[in-house]
């Protein structure tokens with residue numbers, strides 16, 4: 308079996324490579340360039356990443372190739388991000404980066420020549436009814452299946468996740484024992500480079516600033532000003548510059564550039580237990596043979612745990628009723644659906660009000 312391993316310079320993908328080599332494989336390593344050469348801060352991290360990836364390759368006598376997908380990343384992931392933000396939604400570039408870049412463009416440029424693509428994601432796959440399914444990782448806190456919930460069947464059936472059966476602390480331990488070049492490296496914040504730069508600066512570059520009102524939802528009173536609704540997301544608590552908090556963003560009027568906020572932790576307005584997902588995407592298949600209500604687990608953003616609730620799927624729209632009230636359900640984010648045991652990651656759709 309010939310394997311391509313995606314390596315980032317971080318500890319997780321280095322351990323993934325180490326585990327593959329221990330099993331007797333000799334994967335070819337690929338580092339994907341997605342940052343901007345013109346941006347100093349970004350090209351510095353890329354240089355460091357490439358150095359560590361090179362050291363790992365040398366250590367195991369493996370080939371390392373650098374694949375430049377900067378243009379593709381800008382054309383697809385950055386364009387998607389800006390478009391969502393412009394329309395008042397909260398984008399998820401990490402989900403799109405996996406679907407379109409790491410497992411999309413990479414496949415066309417190099418991945419097609421391999422039987423399997425391995426990554427250091429905390430996720431796993433399993434075989435059920437003759438098909439491959441995306442499944443959660445042993446380490447529920449590190450689980451990254453929510454970032455993979457838009458991939459398709461061809462992608463999931465080609466993926467290998469060597470870390471799926473380990474806890475993060477075991478991975479750190481393996482890295483230290485094996486004296487991997489990246490053993491002491493800190494964990495990265497986001498999968499894609501948008502997580503490494505100041506998000507507001509990035510958005511400002513594209514959408515500029517435009518002052519608007521911050522209005523208290525309950526009283527209708529203006530209580531402050533903001534510099535553009537596009538800098539704010541539903542559920543946001545920090546960075547509003549208002550006194551007498553806590554305040555939460557609960558709604559946006561994008562036409563009139565107004566942010567609605569609500570005061571206090573216990574305000575009904577910022578909690579919800581019902582929402583919709585549009586364009587629902589099944590990774591492998593629809594596991595439910597009826598349109599009857601199903602008990603599921605789900606996530607509405609990257610969190611440590613799973614929520615529980617019920618799902619009704621009709622005409623491609625998925626209605627979720629949560630068992631508990633959830634704060635900050637942001638339209639544009641992906642709602643990710645799991646089976647009731649939070650084992651299989653079934654798919655995802657975009658949150659709509």
Ligand SMILES: Nc1ncnc2c1ncn2[C@@H]1O[C@H](COP(=O)(O)OP(=O)(O)OP(=O)(O)O)[C@@H](O)[C@H]1O
Nearest residue numbers: 313314315317318319320338339426427428495498
């Ligand atoms: N620039 C990149 N080039 C190639 N593969 C990458 C790159 N960035 C991330 N990956 C792959 O995607 C996986 C998940 O990315 P993420 O940024 O979440 O990493 P992580 O969990 O911090 O892992 P790592 O410690 O390997 O960076 C990585 O383990 C790696 O296999």
